[in-house]
Amino acid sequence: MRPKSVSLIVTTYNWPKALELVLLSIKTQSVLPNEVIIADDGSKQETRELIARYQKSFPIPLIHSWQEDLGFRLARSRNLAIAKSESDYIIMIDGDMILHRHFIRDHKLIAKPNYFVQGRRVILSELFTQMLFENNKTKISLFNTGVQNKLNAISCRLLAPIATKFLSKNDYSSVRGCNMAYWRNDVISINGYNEDFVGWGREDSEFVVRLLNNHIIRQDLRFGGVAYHLYHHENSRHNLDDNDQLLKLAVKNSVHNCEHGLNQYLIKNKQSEVIND
Template sequence: MKHTPSCTLLIATYNWPAALEQTLLSIKRQVMLPSEVIIADDGSKEETTKLIAAYQTGFPVPLRHIWQPDEGFKLGQIRNKVIAAATGEYIIQIDGDLILHPSFVKDHVHAARPNHFIGGSRVLLSEALSQEIFKSKQAGISLFHKGVRNKFNALHAPAVARFIELFKKEKGLYNLRGCNMSFWRKDLLAVNGYNEQITGWGREDTELVIRLYNKGIQRVFFKLQGIVYHLYHKEYDRTSVLKNDEVVQEAIENKLTWCEKGVAQYL
């Protein structure tokens, strides 16, 4: 019988408690719960802390909140702090602006393979549908809702996905979404987690995956499962991307498997 690993669900958030609440509600509806949920908070204000405290009472699994002061966009750093604190063998990573399909955690855990990581996709929701969800706190979304974009990503057929996986191996950096990924914790520790040299929006996940590839960790084919619905928001400032691309290029050219400033400093 296949071992079912203990699992930490890592949620990154910053100053959007209304969206985070939708994420937490969708976790409560999971058919398979994680062992624990840890919120990686990159400097949110008191309103987010109060929301989390309200949900900690009666939440079906331990709900922890790790916060750092707001010193600009330092997503890699707060994720490293959560990775260090996590008790799960397996870490599923999402953002706090997602609504999870009820089988989301189950899909990730069942698709986990030794020496592999998972990079999933997302379903984009329109601004109008997102606002409707905030008002109604509706329980479910499907590909038939008006305002659900890229509907193929909303198809849920894990048995079909497992069949396709027999013939198709996922490679490269195509369609990497840091909002929907999962890893064995030991593999993250082996490459020292996220590179904190990357600050500002963009490329922290790409650079991490390059080091995982260089370490021999492969990617699982993960379509038709692990569905997340992304609540609409305006795009982030992307002026940091060019600077962060230089760090990515260094990892590629030098075949790096380790970053100097990573998760080890919090262990």
């Protein structure tokens, strides 16, 4: 069973220059998602203005989900966006990932019930990233000198399902939330992302631990769903020790759910619908 509808969620924080390239790459998809939701962790006016400008001509609904800037709260930002989504399948990317033109098509083709998908990323050099910004360019080839891990840049519709079947690993190692997909109902069943995670790191791994504990199987998408990661300096990791402990507890206790997650926003949305009726 393939998804009937797809929500593409794009996380962002105060980097409108990168977000614009992402939006341009979405517009040129061979298969468009049904909606795009920008999960904004408190960006300033420049990002708001960019999204408003693109909303006027975007080929599909472009929704801006914003929260107040109270520090790095990626988990909450994602939950808010998921609660706003109206599709049965969700693809989550970071706001610095330029998408190959078949990105959405590839994810839809590999999707199946009781599975989630871990995509890969293509690393771009600092110099090549700067060139993309200067030229407002999103067309990238694996033959470009700024493409550093070229194997991840190969897109082949015939190879993708075969490689994915034999190269997937059903654990939480090497998890990256910058390119991931899952069924909306599966996310609801584990209460979404754990908002006890603040600051950078490990929220994706703990999220995957709970999916696995709920018997949702991992697929590693190879030779498809290609996304190019714009160069940037690493985020601050001052909260990493605390987040590591949360992850270890989830693994040790075989956690299936989290207390502070998605459900609170689904309840609010449902209450709002009742009041409006």
